[in-house]
Amino acid sequence: MASIQDIATLAGVSKATVSRILNQDPSFSVSDVTRNRVWQIANQLHYKLANVANRNHQDKLHLAIVTALTAQEELTDPYFQEILAGINEQATLWGMKIADSIRLPANNDVDWQNLAVYGAVIIVGMLSNDVLATIYQYNKNVVIIDDNRIFDNYDVIQNDxxxxxxxxxxxxxxxxxxxxxxxxxxxxxxxxxxxxxxxxxxxxxxxxxxxxxxxxxxxxxxxxxxxxxxxxxxxxxxxxxxxxxxxxxxxxxxxxxxxxxxxxxxxxxxxxxxxxxxxxxxxxxxxxxxxxxxxxxxPATKEMGKEAINLAREKLVGDRESAIQLTINSKLIIRDSI
Structure with missing residues (x-):
């Protein structure tokens, strides 16, 4: 049976693009040429729209990460290493998957529309307000880690x-x-x-x-x-x-x-x-x-990562609409330097 990946490969577009076209997402902007090509290939492969419906629950369990960290920070900074470890550990626990990762600043334009297919977007670090607004435009389930600003629409996890x-x-x-x-x-x-x-x-x-x-x-x-x-x-x-x-x-x-x-x-x-x-x-x-x-x-950095997944899951399986600001307590260790 044909899959979305098969259609994406033949059409020369991403799986996210195929999914949104076949789901007839009204907010998705794509050229008529691309849209028609995807439908034509889907019909040729006898792809059933029921397949798309069956994927809805799975797509909700797929998350995207947008990070303001450099590659070096991810590899060498213990603070951010623990945050990312917590994200991955808790996602695995709940059967969720980090399906996409975007590192900013990017060398090329980012196709933000693709974020609409994921259950939630986890943000690590401080992004500019215009980027946050763009992400929220395509995905309302936004969780930000390690940002001490106060927002109306985004869940925020911060340290103390x-x-x-x-x-x-x-x-x-x-x-x-x-x-x-x-x-x-x-x-x-x-x-x-x-x-x-x-x-x-x-x-x-x-x-x-x-x-x-x-x-x-x-x-x-x-x-x-x-x-x-x-x-x-x-x-x-x-x-x-x-x-x-x-x-x-x-x-x-x-x-x-x-x-x-x-x-x-x-x-x-x-x-x-x-x-x-x-x-x-x-x-x-x-x-x-x-x-x-x-x-x-x-700091309880691994817990910060874990709670980001918990907040994302809460929004997916519950009916919470209000944004939450969550503070994770750190531990003071008194030693011999004072």
Missing amino acids: FGRQTKRLLDLLFAKGHRQITFIGGEKKLVGEQKIKKSELLDVRHQAYLDWMTLHQLEAYKDTHITNWTSEDAMQVTKKILQRAKRPTAIFASNDLQAIGIYRVIQEMAYKIPDDIAVVSFDGIEMSEYLYPSLTTVR
């Missing part, structure tokens, strides 16, 4: 880094620290074919500024925004420690930055935490084996 930032700062304050330097990374908005710097501050950066103001420490505010790597943090830390007045504590936005900070502090013969305390985020395995061991916040 703002709250955990204040907890770390409270710990430092209780130990007498007032000159606390913040090292963070740039937030970027990813569009269809370009990346631009976000005007929004990272939630840790904003929480640091708010906390310093609340504790009347404006005079000690000291922020340095760079890339998220150890190498970039090393360069920034060298400049910080060459100043006449050095901080008594450094707040790193991730453990990779903290590793670079450790190296510079120790190369300059300072001691952690006696001279400079260090705190961080991510809770990667290496953080436990630094000397002294690093105080860090471990």
Whole structure:
């Protein structure tokens, strides 16, 4: 019996295009030449429209991922690796399949209409508002992971880094620290074919500024925004420690930055935490084996990925219409660096 894949191969189009034509999707824009060719081949192969109806449930269990991550981030960043692992693990549990993946920015135009055939679209990272609106135009079941903006129409899963930032700062304050330097990374908005710097501050950066103001420490505010790597943090830390007045504590936005900070502090013969305390985020395995061991916040990143699938499934099998904003709690690990 002929399949949609057989028709797509002979017609020179995607399976999604064939499915939407045979389902007579009124929102699908395609040339009359392509539409007629698909129908002609389907008739020649004696394809039965009942086959399309039988696929409806299966297509709903197929999901698409749109990611703002680079290939390197997917391969090397533990934070995003765990999110993706959670997505795949939970999708398998519920019999769902990641059927398509789109990485932005793209080198060519993206055929967004194809997203209409999937049960839901999972977004990882911060996409520009125009791209989000385009995705929503073709698929109303949108779940966004790792974006702290507030939306009316999209489900959002975020971490609790703002709250955990204040907890770390409270710990430092209780130990007498007032000159606390913040090292963070740039937030970027990813569009269809370009990346631009976000005007929004990272939630840790904003929480640091708010906390310093609340504790009347404006005079000690000291922020340095760079890339998220150890190498970039090393360069920034060298400049910080060459100043006449050095901080008594450094707040790193991730453990990779903290590793670079450790190296510079120790190369300059300072001691952690006696001279400079260090705190961080991510809770990667290496953080436990630094000397002294690093105080860090471990996000439940795999759970974030799993909950994205759960929210997608909830919208598919239930009747929920309102968007949900879900915060996943992290774990504060107090070690010897403070």
